[in-house]
Amino acid sequence: MRMALGISYNGQAYCGWQSQPSVRTVQDALEAALGRFATHPVSTLCAGRTDARVHGLMQVVHFDTPLDRPAASWVRGTNGFLPADIAVQWAQAVPDSFHARASALARRYAYVLLQSPVRPSVESGRVGWVCHRLDHDAMQQAADYLVGEHDFSAFRASTCQAPSPVKTLRRIGISCRGQSPPHPALGWSPCYWRFEFVANAFLHHMIRNIMGCLVAIGQGRQSPQWMQQLLRARSRAAAAPTFAPDGLYFLGPVYAAGWGLPERTVAFDGWP
Structure with a gap:
């Protein structure tokens, strides 16, 4: 069986x-x-x-x-x-x-990112980290350029063995949660960012390479339109460095309902 x-x-x-x-x-x-x-x-x-x-x-x-x-x-x-x-x-x-x-009809990932002036401790290895504020609207605008069927060569690792760089990205959702009181030295609140990705399939390092670009845009080092330029360039050398793996979670595949398989687990709903 x-x-x-x-x-x-x-x-x-x-x-x-x-x-x-x-x-x-x-x-x-x-x-x-x-x-x-x-x-x-x-x-x-x-x-x-x-x-x-x-x-x-x-x-x-x-x-x-x-x-x-x-x-x-x-x-x-x-x-x-x-x-x-x-x-x-x-x-x-x-x-x-x-x-x-x-x-599998699609695959789902989440990246959890700690925005804080202090590096993670108890979350070490389970979240990415940035020590500067991020602009939600700029990152979401940039992410929206990626939705749809595109050649994702700019976000493809050199060791990727996929036969084609063309994938269909169905959704990128960005949210900030768990805001604490403003840090006394900075005047802004540390928080956890959650980036959710749904696509038919992903290239090697594709999400971590996209994350590097989204963070650069969120910190104001690039404009949201830069993401569109990267898609057109189709060159990995044009994009940001690969982001850390620590905060990346495979949420699981999506199957047709006819298989009768669970869509979520306790782990899925608990963390991140």
């Missing part, structure tokens, strides 16, 4: 999702735990690979197994063999035609 799992993980200690020799990855940890629970080797396919130090709130994988066990058993049993920073959130039997990657 084919099983689908929803996985959450803190990516700080891992060199990304995908299995690699001689380094610690989320996929290796998950497959080792599944193998111990199932008592046979298990190979998984995921909805979207994440990079080193990037977190997952609802990564979805599928695998085939000869075992017929209750869904709750797969959750509890696998979690018993996983490290504390990875957890199976749900399990569900799916038809053989389901494919975690190919069946």
